[in-house]
Amino acid sequence: MNTEKMxxxxxxxxxxxxxxxxxxxxxxxxxxxxxxxxxxxxxxSFPEKEIYLLNEDFSEYLAFLGGESEPIADEMYAxxxxxxxxxxxxxxxxxxxxxxxxxxxKIDHHIDHNPYGDVFxxxxxxxxxxxxxxxxxxxxxxxxxxxxxxxxxxxxxxxTDSGRFRFSSVSGDTMRLAGLLLDQxxxxxxxxxxxxxxxxxxxKFEAYVYDKMCITENxxxxxxxxxxxQEKFGLSQEDASSAVGYxxxxxxxxxxxxxxxxxxxxxxxxxxxxxxxxxINTIAENHHGGGHACASGATVYSLEEMQQLIAEADARxxxxxxxxxxxx
Numbered sequence: 001m002n003t004e005k006m007x008x009x010x011x012x013x014x015x016x017x018x019x020x021x022x023x024x025x026x027x028x029x030x031x032x033x034x035x036x037x038x039x040x041x042x043x044x045s046f047p048e049k050e051i052y053l054l055n056e057d058f059s060e061y062l063a064f065l066g067g068e069s070e071p072i073a074d075e076m077y078a079x080x081x082x083x084x085x086x087x088x089x090x091x092x093x094x095x096x097x098x099x100x101x102x103x104x105x106k107i108d109h110h111i112d113h114n115p116y117g118d119v120f121x122x123x124x125x126x127x128x129x130x131x132x133x134x135x136x137x138x139x140x141x142x143x144x145x146x147x148x149x150x151x152x153x154x155x156x157x158x159x160t161d162s163g164r165f166r167f168s169s170v171s172g173d174t175m176r177l178a179g180l181l182l183d184q185x186x187x188x189x190x191x192x193x194x195x196x197x198x199x200x201x202x203x204k205f206e207a208y209v210y211d212k213m214c215i216t217e218n219x220x221x222x223x224x225x226x227x228x229x230q231e232k233f234g235l236s237q238e239d240a241s242s243a244v245g246y247x248x249x250x251x252x253x254x255x256x257x258x259x260x261x262x263x264x265x266x267x268x269x270x271x272x273x274x275x276x277x278x279x280i281n282t283i284a285e286n287h288h289g290g291g292h293a294c295a296s297g298a299t300v301y302s303l304e305e306m307q308q309l310i311a312e313a314d315a316r317x318x319x320x321x322x323x324x325x326x327x328x
Contacts, residue, residue, distance in 0.1 A: 005121035006136055009083075009105050010143070012119060013042065016081035016102075018050040020072075022095035024087040025057050026237070029195075032062050033157020034085040034107075034129035039068075040150035041137055055094040061238045064194045065153060077101050084108075086129035088290065090116040107132055110291065111281070124292075127169040130157030134177040151184035156191060168294070202242075205233040209246045218318040221247040222257040222310055224269075230261065237263065237270070244272040254278045254317045254327060259306055262299075269306060271298040273313070277327055278320045283312050 013019060021039050023031035039053040052069040074097060082101030087093055088110035098104065106117035109126040126132050134154055137144050158178055162170050165178070182188075198206075213223040225240040233239070237260065244258035255275040262268040271287065273280050273296045281296040287309050289298030300306045321327060 002121055002123060003139060005119065006139055008119045009107070009121060009136070010140055012081055012103065012105055013046070013083075016049070016079075018076065018080040019052070019083060020077065020080050020095075020098065020101060021051070021053045021083045021085070022055055022087075022093055022098050023085050024092045025055075025094040027055070027057065027059050027062075027094065029059075029062060029160030030128045030130055030157040031086040032059055032065060033153045033155075033160070034133050036065060036068070037130060037150050037154035037157070038083065038085065038107075038133050038136075040153065041133070041144055041146055044145035044147060044150070045143065054097075056096070057094055059238060060236055062156070065156065074100060081105065084117065085133070086110075088112070089114040107136075113290065125169065125171075127165075127167060127171070127174045128158050128161035130154045130161065131174055131177055134158075134180060135173075138177065138180060146184060148184045148186060151181040152186050152191060155181045155186050155188075156195065159191075160195065169292075201233060202239065205235065205239070205243075206246050208233070209243050213247055215250065215253055216310065216314040216317075218314045218321065219253045220255045220257065220310060220313045220317055221250050221253040222259065223247070224259045224306070225261065227261045241270070241272050244274055248274060248276075251328060254320065255280060255313050257310065257313060259300070267301050269300045269302075271300060271306075271309065273298065275317075277324070278317055280313065280316065283309065283316060286312065 021035050023035045035053055039051060042051045054069050077097055077100035080101045082098040082104040084093055085107045088108060103118040106120035108122050109124055109129050111124050112122045123132060137146055209223050213221055215221045223243050225243055230240055240260040244256060247256035255278055258272040260270045262270050273284055275294045279293045281291050281293050284290050284296035284298040287298040287300055289296060291297055300309055
């Protein structure tokens, strides 16, 4: 399964003395886990090489996983191999300097609407980019090395991007590869405590979301986390975005959406869309975004456009319910 692509990537890694790894901006667990996991695997496997993990932003939520490389001079990119993970389009790359690299490798699990890179390995059926990195290690484990630290990074990304292995993208292969990581001795008690224990004030925000959320006639649950709400609870953008996950257990709601005012941008509203059964990435694409079939992001620029997106989602859910059975 794409072994030729993987072999080509391994050869590129062998060909270069300097490798620079990056991901998408506003990183989630998969973006951080896949890049940090690959970074560590390559450091262990090729100690003679310069391996950098360079990004322009980070995640407070995942800060417990540790830091990354210090910035390097621009001229060091010219003879380097760039590896971009978990990033569907080049414009979403966190480290814009990656285009200065001599060659670029893309490893991703999003639908490949905009191919880029000199070598690109895309498997959109995978639950996460972390799963692909583990698969890469598995295929070449006679040449690559892994340890508990790398495994922890990768397992964290697999867990978060698969909804704790609940999403439909999870396969038997996913679980087998996760087992390979667990065999490295990951402390799952510590990992899950860092990922899922909440501050008391965060729980009060969750309760507030349940009080203020709305639901459309056909089953689209949504919340608008405006600046006043963000200030009331002292929310970071990550905290505000987490509101989308609070609405995923409402019976009859097949789509749930969080709208979040962007910091310092009066007319910019970030959108997090999630769904069960219903394909919603095409709706996101209508509003400056995209993503997976049932998990996407978008941006709207007015309250009117926000209502338009809600109406489109409501129509999509209505159509699905009218043409399918067994959706509860």
